[in-house]
Amino acid sequence: MLRALASIYIEGQGLSRRDVFKVFRVCAHSSPASEQTVLSTDGAKKSNAKETSYATTAADSGGGAPPPPPPPRPPPARSPRVWSAFAALTAITASLGGVYIYRKMNGDVDDEKDTKLSSDEREADAGETALPASGEALPAHVQYLLVGGGTASFAAMRAIRSARPDAQVLIVGAESALPYMRPPLSKELWREPDLAARAARPDSLTFRQWNGRRRSVTYEPSAFYTPPDRLRDGGAGAGVARGWRATRLDPVRHSAELAAPGGATHTLTYDKCLVATGARARRVPALRAAAAAGRALALRGVRDVARLAAALDDPALRTVAVVGGGFLACELAVALADRLREDGKRVVQVFREGAPLAGVLPRYLADDVAARLTEAGVTLLPEVEVTGAALQEGGVHVQLSSGARLDAQLVVECVGVEPEVELARASGLELEPRLGGVLVNAELQARSDVFAAGDVACFYDEALGRRRVEHHDHAVVSGRLAGENMAALAPPKPYKHQSMFWSDLGPRLGYEAIGIVDSELPTFGVFSADAVGDEATEPHALAVGASMGPSEGVAEGPSEGVAGGPSVGVAGGPSVGVAGGPSESVARRAGPPRRYERGVVFYVREQRVVGVLLWNLFNRMHVARQVISKGEFEDLFEVAKLFSPQEED
Numbered sequence: 029m030l031r032a033l034a035s036i037y038i039e040g041q042g043l044s045r046r047d048v049f050k051v052f053r054v055c056a057h058s059s060p061a062s063e064q065t066v067l068s069t070d071g072a073k074k075s076n077a078k079e080t081s082y083a084t085t086a087a088d089s090g091g092g093a094p095p096p097p098p099p100p101r102p103p104p105a106r107s108p109r110v111w112s113a114f115a116a117l118t119a120i121t122a123s124l125g126g127v128y129i130y131r132k133m134n135g136d137v138d139d140e141k142d143t144k145l146s147s148d149e150r151e152a153d154a155g156e157t158a159l160p161a162s163g164e165a166l167p168a169h170v171q172y173l174l175v176g177g178g179t180a181s182f183a184a185m186r187a188i189r190s191a192r193p194d195a196q197v198l199i200v201g202a203e204s205a206l207p208y209m210r211p212p213l214s215k216e217l218w219r220e221p222d223l224a225a226r227a228a229r230p231d232s233l234t235f236r237q238w239n240g241r242r243r244s245v246t247y248e249p250s251a252f253y254t255p256p257d258r259l260r261d262g263g264a265g266a267g268v269a270r271g272w273r274a275t276r277l278d279p280v281r282h283s284a285e286l287a288a289p290g291g292a293t294h295t296l297t298y299d300k301c302l303v304a305t306g307a308r309a310r311r312v313p314a315l316r317a318a319a320a321a322g323r324a325l326a327l328r329g330v331r332d333v334a335r336l337a338a339a340l341d342d343p344a345l346r347t348v349a350v351v352g353g354g355f356l357a358c359e360l361a362v363a364l365a366d367r368l369r370e371d372g373k374r375v376v377q378v379f380r381e382g383a384p385l386a387g388v389l390p391r392y393l394a395d396d397v398a399a400r401l402t403e404a405g406v407t408l409l410p411e412v413e414v415t416g417a418a419l420q421e422g423g424v425h426v427q428l429s430s431g432a433r434l435d436a437q438l439v440v441e442c443v444g445v446e447p448e449v450e451l452a453r454a455s456g457l458e459l460e461p462r463l464g465g466v467l468v469n470a471e472l473q474a475r476s477d478v479f480a481a482g483d484v485a486c487f488y489d490e491a492l493g494r495r496r497v498e499h500h501d502h503a504v505v506s507g508r509l510a511g512e513n514m515a516a517l518a519p520p521k522p523y524k525h526q527s528m529f530w531s532d533l534g535p536r537l538g539y540e541a542i543g544i545v546d547s548e549l550p551t552f553g554v555f556s557a558d559a560v561g562d563e564a565t566e567p568h569a570l571a572v573g574a575s576m577g578p579s580e581g582v583a584e585g586p587s588e589g590v591a592g593g594p595s596v597g598v599a600g601g602p603s604v605g606v607a608g609g610p611s612e613s614v615a616r617r618a619g620p621p622r623r624y625e626r627g628v629v630f631y632v633r634e635q636r637v638v639g640v641l642l643w644n645l646f647n648r649m650h651v652a653r654q655v656i657s658k659g660e661f662e663d664l665f666e667v668a669k670l671f672s673p674q675e676e677d
């Protein structure tokens with residue numbers, strides 16, 4: 029028997045002063061055999077677990093339709109040392125000898141809109157080609173019209189076809205690619221060679237998943253879909269009008285107007301329509317001229333991947349700036365740093381928060397992310413905004429709010445998305461003024477026979493109130509439910525699913541979350557202490573800050589950065605006290621940030637757990653879902669034990 033000593037580390041943010049820390053110690057037992065089981069079954073377990081989690085999802089939405097393929101997701105590589113720590117955590121609930129606990133207080137409606145494209149739409153569609161090229165090949169009527177060629181529409185199509193195999197479904201998508209998944213666009217794809225050329229042919233674009241298997245970004249090949257002219261001739265099936273945009277719906281007449289970039293137009297009628305137009309990337313106003321000159325771009329679709337990959341291949345590129353501190357910016361910064369490292373090109377991440385992901389993670393975890401990004405080779409520039417940009421020969425001078433200037437050959441804008449509501453607005457659908465998006469009821473209906481799902485839908489969540497969610501799992505489940513309700517084999521069902529999202533930051537950190545995950549909320553985190561501090565002594569000071577001066581750009585490396593950025597480091601060790609209410613800041617120690625390897629964070633609102641974050645902890649989403657649904661607990665530390673990994677993990 030291997031006798032391992034492990035401990036639990038608890039972090040809180042914005043909790044009351046009563047939540048003083050306690051000190052325990054734990055003595056955990058695990059056997060080498062069980063560790064080996066864990067290691068050897070990881071791949072299979074992981075893949076099964078993902079499928080199970082999607083099956084659960086189907087049940088949640090009341091569905092029987094086959095779910096779309098689960099999203100690809102590489103688990104961070106786990107060293108034996110990590111696994112033994114993991115196994116130690118497993119045994120915590122069994123043998124509490126002592127644990128040390130530390131709590132740190134931590135529509136407007138356009139009156140007129142014809143089938144011509146707006147300037148925004150024209151810009152978005154530049155480079156897309158319509159297939160079929162002429163409206164003559166499109167049907168004059170379909171039973172099910174799905175607007176948007178993304179994940180939500182694809183999921184709806186499968187649900188409809190499953191409920192009504194003889195149905196006629198037409199997906200109308202503004203992109204010329206077949207429906208595809210977006211998550212690999214900021215992760216796995218950047219490990220692929222010849223990406224610029226391959227991404228220009230998205231129908232055959234593949235990537236390597238975490239389990240080594242190759243997979244296509246498109247959900248199905250073109251042979252899966254019914255040619256639109258067969259639908260026109262009355263045949264059943266699911267067709268795609270690629271490169272076509274719906275410009276207006278008439279919910280009363282049940283008609284839709286379509287337009288293609290070449291100027292072709294078409295009008296058709298429908299029985300039921302889904303609006304799944306997703307979201308579009310927000311842009312930085314100060315970078316408009318740089319964008320027009322091809323020196324700034326946003327990453328939303330596969331065509332953006334092709335453009336970005338081509339730009340990165342330019343031998344003259346030395347610095348790429350990633351603007352933003354959210355999920356996409358962090359994922360992409362890590363992926364690009366990894367891709368460009370050998371070429372000596374560098375990635376600088378510019379963001380307004382004090383640490384990356386500080387808008388969603390409690391600060392101590394955001395500081396941990398900062399350290400990880402720095403180790404991955406990303407130069408971080410926190411607490412600055414892009415205030416201006418001047419084109420220069422071969423690049424752009426990016427002016428920062430700090431007064432510093434960053435010289436880059438390319439800027440990638442990852443500053444969030446906004447729901448794509450042009451169609452909804454032109455069609456007189458009600459928009460949600462605060463959260464944005466198309467207002468739908470719990471059954472995802474906007475008007476009679478008009479539904480909305482995915483990123484664009486602002487829906488009513490019985491547990492958490494009105495919400496809009498911009499994540500893959502939500503697109504899958506809401507799309508599927510909309511499809512089931514459109515097929516109407518039974519009375520419409522409400523959306524009750526608590527969707528999850530995931531993100532990976534390089535090979536050693538993956539996290540999943542569910543519910544409302546917002547760093548403004550009080551949080552309570554429990555981490556495996558054997559892993560919490562195990563790298564805290566290693567020097568990995570952050571390279572933050574910028575050097576001034578017209579041509580110097582950003583200072584590089586840990587020693588060159590200007591001091592005074594986020595001198596991160598959560599007050600550490602078991603003997604550190606607890607800061608008070610939300611307004612009291614956590615005492616911070618000088619030195620390196622603490623490393624958090626595995627744990628769970630609860631987000632609390634009005635005494636209820638409304639969000640759960642699993643940090644390098646996998647296959648526990650079903651537990652998190654139950655925790656959110658119950659909401660109120662006496663002791664969150666006890667709840668945290670539910671997330672201890674089991675031997676079979």
Ligand SMILES: Cc1cc2nc3c(=O)[nH]c(=O)nc-3n(C[C@H](O)[C@H](O)[C@H](O)COP(=O)(O)OP(=O)(O)OC[C@H]3O[C@@H](n4cnc5c(N)ncnc54)[C@H](O)[C@@H]3O)c2cc1C
Pocket residue numbers: 175176177178179180181200201202203209210211212213214272273274275304305306307327328329356448451481482483484497498499500501503528529530531532
């Ligand atoms: C790079 C990237 C990485 C991501 N990674 C993750 C991740 O790791 N985990 C996670 O949970 N989520 C992730 N997401 C978010 C996730 O991909 C989205 O939430 C999901 O794609 C939303 O699906 P959707 O069908 O609602 O919209 P979309 O996928 O955006 O599809 C909408 C489609 O509709 C088209 N369209 C818009 N207007 C019209 C119109 N009028 N007529 C016809 N077509 C129209 C658009 O061109 C688009 O093709 C990522 C997103 C991106 C961009």
